[in-house]
Amino acid sequence: MMKVVIVGGGKVSYYLAKSIIEKGYKVVVINKDEKFCKEMAMKLKALVINGDGTKLNILSQAELLKEDIVVILTPRDHDNLMTAHLVRKFFGVERIVSLVNDPENVDIFKELGINTVVNLTLLINQTLETMMFADEIEQHIPIEEEKLVFVKFELPADSPVKDKALKDIKLPPESIVSAIIRENDVIIPRGDTVLKEGDRVFVMCSPRVQTRVTELLLGVD
Amino acid sequence: MGSIVANYASSEGHNVVIIDKNEKAFELLSPEFSGFTVHGDATEVENLKAAKIEKADVFLALTNNDNVNFMVSMIAKRVFGVRKVIARVYDPDNFELFQEFDINAISPILLMSEALKGVLISPME
Numbered sequence: 001m002m003k004v005v006i007v008g009g010g011k012v013s014y015y016l017a018k019s020i021i022e023k024g025y026k027v028v029v030i031n032k033d034e035k036f037c038k039e040m041a042m043k044l045k046a047l048v049i050n051g052d053g054t055k056l057n058i059l060s061q062a063e064l065l066k067e068d069i070v071v072i073l074t075p076r077d078h079d080n081l082m083t084a085h086l087v088r089k090f091f092g093v094e095r096i097v098s099l100v101n102d103p104e105n106v107d108i109f110k111e112l113g114i115n116t117v118v119n120l121t122l123l124i125n126q127t128l129e130t131m132m133f134a135d136e137i138e139q140h141i142p143i144e145e146e147k148l149v150f151v152k153f154e155l156p157a158d159s160p161v162k163d164k165a166l167k168d169i170k171l172p173p174e175s176i177v178s179a180i181i182r183e184n185d186v187i188i189p190r191g192d193t194v195l196k197e198g199d200r201v202f203v204m205c206s207p208r209v210q211t212r213v214t215e216l217l218l219g220v221d
Numbered sequence: 222m223g224s225i226v227a228n229y230a231s232s233e234g235h236n237v238v239i240i241d242k243n244e245k246a247f248e249l250l251s252p253e254f255s256g257f258t259v260h261g262d263a264t265e266v267e268n269l270k271a272a273k274i275e276k277a278d279v280f281l282a283l284t285n286n287d288n289v290n291f292m293v294s295m296i297a298k299r300v301f302g303v304r305k306v307i308a309r310v311y312d313p314d315n316f317e318l319f320q321e322f323d324i325n326a327i328s329p330i331l332l333m334s335e336a337l338k339g340v341l342i343s344p345m346e
Binding site for chain 2: 054055056057076077078079081082085086089102104105108111112
């Protein structure tokens, strides 16, 4: 059976191991920290190996097979790169996920053949950008109060336009859906964009049609 | 190690740039050293750019950490296209990996054991 090998990382590796075990997979944890390993061995139903995950003799103890998945989580990018290349070269592992600590190294890792990388700074930044999106738009577009309003809607489950494409919604001509935020993604809408429950929909319109737009998107009470 | 190579290369008339995260290491350079120094971690790409690595004919990774040497050598080779890349490699298990990526690997342990063999064998004859 395929197994998941987690190299390095503190608490994150524990929570990750726990959730993968709960899904029914076999997990191997490799960590340099002896105390941490003892704790893990007590708490988890996993093989725990205490040692340097950038060393071939330690990695060998995990009995890696090519169908396994390796997750690499140390705070040192050079260690992560080494482990990634060792498991690929010596055990034929193809499915490798590596933490990349320095955002500048994200492209470098890809250039060096490690394609699936996670960078916390970039992830948090994405979320921040989404949060700041509305503020920024208001700052960048000189909204003249009488002529243009910028309205944000969160689409409820009973919205009459839920699961409809924008082109099928008869919005008044003096309005336009300028952006949609879905979970953490910003979507620049087109006619065939389909609205989903929970979407945050940003509409620019003339104040005269604001009520009509609200009714269309949220339904008439 | 780095300072010995740097002093030598500089005295031979080459343009040398040294990157070291330990500023004290620069004190080991001879007064005649005519190259440049960059104080910083070589695994941060901005420091490699500051050293104008893309113009280098030869790149040497001589830290005492195989993983650091592997990463910076790979970057020198694959991202900046440096033709000749040489790395110090401690763990003999890593040797093959470096060579696979066309990095010229030099192992102090293998050199030492070769030298020892010479010393040990010759008196027996």
